[in-house]
Amino acid sequence: MILSVHLLLFFCCGLSLAQLQNDSQTESYISQTEFAAMKERLEVVENLLKDSKTRIQVMFTAATGGNGPIGPYNTATTLIYRTVITNIGSGYSPYTGIFTAPVPGFYYFTFFYHAGGEHVVALGLFKNDQLIVMITDHASNYDTADNGGNAAFVQLQKGDQVHVRMGANSHVWGSIHQTTFSGFLVTPM
Structure with missing residues (x-):
């Protein structure tokens, strides 16, 4: 048991x-x-x-700088944005006003201006020598100041150039805060 x-x-x-x-x-x-x-x-x-x-990171913002009118000129002129605020990737040149794509991809660009109302304003965003988008405003005796802007997504290959061109007899106000050109790489290809 x-x-x-x-x-x-x-x-x-x-x-x-x-x-x-x-x-x-x-x-x-x-x-x-x-x-x-x-x-x-x-x-x-x-x-x-x-x-x-x-x-790869590419982005820039630059302003024309100064404190006075730029233009009007008799011929179309590439705007040179001398005051560089940001230039990651070193694609933008403050000496030429031209952004050169360091890598192929889709980029987003913006440009804004401030100007007096007494002259025509005509600015275009160019890829190489091709107009992508533009801003225009007519001259006026009663309008003392104008502001405008535009933007575009642009597909670029390495080495393509983007710049803002001011039309003949056009002008903008040079400033470190108001007349600007910016761009950044959205996605590489």
Whole structure:
């Protein structure tokens, strides 16, 4: 009888021990599975971070500078924005007023002006020598100030040039805050 009780007790303890080992193996397996999933997610985040650090960044903003009229001139003239505010990627030249694409891609450009109302305003955004978009305003004796702007998405190849050209007999007001030209790379190709 005592032997039967001992055998029964031994059998129950063995089952409990087997269940305990099985539970800890399951917990260990779940922990390893969760660890592998976390490791995989961490690798994805690290790759995204690495991509964002190595992604080519191109953006600029420049203003004409000065504090007075630019123009009117007898011929069309490339506006030179001498006051560089931002020039990441060094694509914009404050000496020529021309942005040169360092990489192929889709870019977004904006240009704004402030001018007196006594002269015509005609500004065009050009890709190489092709007009993309423009701004115009007529002369007026009663309108003392004009403001305008335009923008465009433009597909560029490496080396393509973008600039703002002021039409003949047109003018803008030179300023570090109002007459500006900006652009940035939206997505490389």
